[in-house]
Amino acid sequence: MNIAIIYYSATGTNHQMAKWAAEAAKSEGNHEVRFKRVRETAPKEAIASNEDWKKHHQETQDVEVAELDDLDWADAIIFSIPTRYGNLPSQLQAFFDTTGGLWSQGKLVNKVVSGMTSAQNPHGGQETTLLSLYKSMYHWGAIVAAPGYTSQELYKTGGNPYGFSSNGGVDNLDEQSKNSITHQVVRTIKLAECIKNGMD
Numbered sequence: 001m002n003i004a005i006i007y008y009s010a011t012g013t014n015h016q017m018a019k020w021a022a023e024a025a026k027s028e029g030n031h032e033v034r035f036k037r038v039r040e041t042a043p044k045e046a047i048a049s050n051e052d053w054k055k056h057h058q059e060t061q062d063v064e065v066a067e068l069d070d071l072d073w074a075d076a077i078i079f080s081i082p083t084r085y086g087n088l089p090s091q092l093q094a095f096f097d098t099t100g101g102l103w104s105q106g107k108l109v110n111k112v113v114s115g116m117t118s119a120q121n122p123h124g125g126q127e128t129t130l131l132s133l134y135k136s137m138y139h140w141g142a143i144v145a146a147p148g149y150t151s152q153e154l155y156k157t158g159g160n161p162y163g164f165s166s167n168g169g170v171d172n173l174d175e176q177s178k179n180s181i182t183h184q185v186v187r188t189i190k191l192a193e194c195i196k197n198g199m200d
């Protein structure tokens with residue numbers, strides 16, 4: 001199984017969430033895992049105006065940027081992105097806006113996908129952000145593997161059935177967050193295996 005973990009993070013929260021997702025995917029079985037960041041498209045001045053953003057941007061320069069080939073290659077994709085007023089970050093939207101070629105060739109069909117997100121506030125738009133992500137997934141013909149309420153772990157981290165979500169930044173992530181993310185990733189991979197084997 002080919003698993004792509006694709007994240008965007010300005011200040012480190014979704015980077016940490018994605019790292020735990022990659023860890024879970026690697027420990028789940030004999031899978032190939034790609035850990036990729038979404039290309040930064042914000043102007044340099046915007047990044048420089050925020051110390052945390054600037055620092056994280058510099059620290060993650062060596063993380064490979066997600067390319068169309070990663071989407072084509074993957075059987076399962078875990079996205080991790082912060083909210084932007086209840087929507088996707090424009091950086092991920094810009095990446096999605098380049099997928100028309102893959103889409104028209106049917107190459108995004110039956111990818112099993114799942115999303116995670118963060119906001120500053122406990123009710124800052126996490127659910128709408130994941131729904132925004134999933135809207136594009138439905139257009140791809142992808143299979144959305146939301147966690148629902150399939151584990152007790154989810155109740156300990158806010159119980160967002162659309163996908164793991166956090167608030168308050170990277171310092172608010174803890175062992176329970178990691179457990180919840182692990183559950184979501186393992187479930188996504190298991191569903192992807194069923195889809196892949198069932199389609200062969």
Ligand SMILES: Cc1cc2nc3c(=O)[nH]c(=O)nc-3n(C[C@H](O)[C@H](O)[C@H](O)COP(=O)(O)O)c2cc1C
Pocket residue numbers: 008009010011012013014015081082083084085086117118119120121122123124125169170
């Ligand atoms: C332009 C912009 C819009 C944002 N909108 C919201 C929002 O509507 N609600 C909220 O709680 N946080 C909002 N945030 C805060 C971010 O979602 C939060 O800092 C992010 O989840 C941190 O993730 P990261 O560390 O991976 O970048 C916004 C941040 C920016 C820069």
